Amino acid sequence: MTRWGMAIDLDRCTGCEACVVACAAENNIQTVGEEQAREGRAMHWLRIERYYEGEFPNVRTRFMPVLCQQCGAAPCEPVCPVYATYRNPEGLNAMVYSRCIGTRFCANNCPYTVRVFNWFDAEFPAPLDSQLNPDVSVRPGGVMEKCTFCVQRIQAGKDEAAQEERDVADGDIRTACQQSCPTKAIAFGDLEDPDSEVSKWAESPRAFSLLGDLDTRPGVVYLSGSEWREPAE
Amino acid sequence: MTVSLVGCGPRQNLPTPEQPIAYDHQVHIEAGLECVRCHRGAEEGVHAGMPSVQACAGCHRREIPDHPEVQKVMLANENREPILWAKVNVIPDSAMVHFNHRAHARAGVECLTCHGDVASMTVAAPVRNVADMGWCVECHRENEASDDCLACHR
Known part of the structure; x- marks a missing residue:
């Protein structure tokens, strides 16, 4: 069985936000504009959190890409009244847009605040419509969305492997954020496979889970060698 | 109990779209062409294509x-x-389904399972509502294909 997972090495992350851009392009994420962003309605599936260490002038900035943690015990799932979000057999916290009725309970219950809501229908005026990814649906207004671990790439990778009559190999499937990362700070793969890159990273003594004490059993593992691990309350 | 909803049944009146040119499938098949000769992606592509x-x-x-x-x-x-050309078998965008043609060909699904006997049609017409999810799921379960939502909806 597969358990898709991701490991992010924070010691490599420079906070360049290439992943944020790649994610938006790959997943047809709508741009809401300044006014809506000010209302807290920006729709990124992946954001870079900034934390500061030390006292001025000896300050260091730490960056942390935060995306859906694809929790093993996801707080968002049991609150959905229409079963639009559920745990799929491969460990993805699935989001079925065509089922979602927009109660926003899931976003309310997500401790990572990584779910975003389509307050309006997405607009991609020409020629922007030409750059939409045909493998990803454009979500209509009134629907919740979030990081899918680039499920379209997972499906394509499995399809490619099946066409070539072989198993999916580690490294075949790369998420958009991983692909765009200039410092190769992101590993993606099967956490059940002990030889996969992501499993090896996850075994590092530097590994930790975001808000680990909540026991959400995230599919995303962070690595940091600094004394800083998570922002203190 | 069977519940039938307007627009969801497999045998609803499916419209046959008007085509810009009076193309005749039967004539071409009788002339010895195979489906994949023209729909080249049907076996090896995500889309069958025109x-x-x-x-x-x-x-x-x-x-x-x-x-x-x-x-x-x-x-x-x-x-x-x-x-x-007008699309004959339509899955509406609102379904947010990403159908993979070659995956079905690979599994040995015959063209006519979904498209009917196009080979004897003079005007290509839909015979099944290909957007009938119950029908999709039924076949997936019978053939032990994935019935995970993300297999199609994403």
Whole structure:
């Protein structure tokens, strides 16, 4: 069985936000504009959190890409009244847009605040419509969305492997954020496979889970060698 | 108990779209062509696809070039204009389904399972509502294909 997972090495992350851009392009994420962003309605599936260490002038900035943690015990799932979000057999916290009725309970219950809501229908005026990814649906207004671990790439990778009559190999499937990362700070793969890159990273003594004490059993593992691990309350 | 909803049943009245050119599938099949000769992606592509105007014109330069419907093809080819064929089997965008044609071909699903006996149609018409999810799921379960939502909806 597969358990898709991701490991992010924070010691490599420079906070360049290439992943944020790649994610938006790959997943047809709508741009809401300044006014809506000010209302807290920006729709990124992946954001870079900034934390500061030390006292001025000896300050260091730490960056942390935060995306859906694809929790093993996801707080968002049991609150959905229409079963639009559920745990799929491969460990993805699935989001079925065509089922979602927009109660926003899931976003309310997500401790990572990584779910975003389509307050309006997405607009991609020409020629922007030409750059939409045909493998990803454009979500209509009134629907919740979030990081899918680039499920379209997972499906394509499995399809490619099946066409070539072989198993999916580690490294075949790369998420958009991983692909765009200039410092190769992101590993993606099967956490059940002990030889996969992501499993090896996850075994590092530097590994930790975001808000680990909540026991959400995230599919995303962070690595940091600094004394800083998570922002203190 | 069976509940039938308007628009969801497999045998609802499915509209046969009007085509820009009176193309006849039966004639082409009788002439010895196979489905994949023109729908080249059907077995190896995510989309089955339509033949290019050049592909039509390539054959018809030799075969009945003077037929009035073929003339339309030749004209489109000369003008380098695409022929805007109307989609016959439609999964609406609102379903947010990403159908993979080659995955179904690989699993050994025959063309006619979904498309009906197109080989004997003079005008291509839908015979099944291909957007009937119950029917999709039924077949997936019978054949032990994935019935995870993300297999199709994403």
